[in-house]
Amino acid sequence: MSLREQLCAYGRRAVELGLVIGTSGNLSVRDGERVVVTPSGVALDRLTPEQCPVVDLDGYLLEGDLLPSSETPMHLAIYRATGAQAVVHTHSVFSTVVATTMTELPPVHYNALLLGGVVKVAEYATYGTDELAANVRAALEGKRAALMANHGGVTVGATLEEAFEATRLLEWLCEVYVRGLSVGTPTVLTEEQLAAVVERAVNPPEFPRR
Numbered sequence: 337m338s339l340r341e342q343l344c345a346y347g348r349r350a351v352e353l354g355l356v357i358g359t360s361g362n363l364s365v366r367d368g369e370r371v372v373v374t375p376s377g378v379a380l381d382r383l384t385p386e387q388c389p390v391v392d393l394d395g396y397l398l399e400g401d402l403l404p405s406s407e408t409p410m411h412l413a414i415y416r417a418t419g420a421q422a423v424v425h426t427h428s429v430f431s432t433v434v435a436t437t438m439t440e441l442p443p444v445h446y447n448a449l450l451l452g453g454v455v456k457v458a459e460y461a462t463y464g465t466d467e468l469a470a471n472v473r474a475a476l477e478g479k480r481a482a483l484m485a486n487h488g489g490v491t492v493g494a495t496l497e498e499a500f501e502a503t504r505l506l507e508w509l510c511e512v513y514v515r516g517l518s519v520g521t522p523t524v525l526t527e528e529q530l531a532a533v534v535e536r537a538v539n540p541p542e543f544p545r546r
């Protein structure tokens with residue numbers, strides 16, 4: 337599957353899973369010094385491969401008739417600062433709920449480690465601006481995910497699939513936390529408990545054969 341086809345496939349999936357409504361999300365994937373990105377103003381479940389623009393890392397349009405997503409500066413800032421190969425940004429409900437009410441998502445489930453532990457909420461700035469891009473880049477440092485104050489969530493990966501799955505996990509973690517708050521006070525895992533999870537993952541149990 338070409339990178340453009342991948343963008344369309346994951347765009348459709350994002351809409352099917354309810355992570356994105358219409359145009360309220362954008363995806364990109366890096367191809368060396370070029371970045372293929374979803375266009376502005378096209379619903380992600382109606383996207384066709386030839387509609388996806390290609391830009392360079394400085395934001396110059398290389399290919400495509402449509403304008404790149406308005407959040408392209410954020411995607412490019414992430415590529416310039418990290419080794420990420422793909423970026424997914426959505427306004428999914430529970431991620432946005434946490435991003436509008438908190439300054440970070442505490443690790444209440446050990447799977448948070450897959451995103452780097454605590455997920456930080458990047459300070460608010462107007463969408464599409466370099467200021468927002470810088471805030472997100474700072475919140476993402478050493479992590480696979482960040483939330484964006486009063487806006488949504490963003491995840492990165494070595495592939496589009498990885499970034500997409502990180503977005504699903506981020507949304508799930510936010511949902512668990514928000515639903516947990518409606519039942520009681522979610523217990524936050526301690527540093528020690530999280531370290532023990534890492535230790536367990538590094539040294540899994542053996543199953544000797546008889």
Ligand SMILES: [Zn+2]
Pocket residue numbers: 360361407425426427463487488
């Ligand atoms: Zn957005």
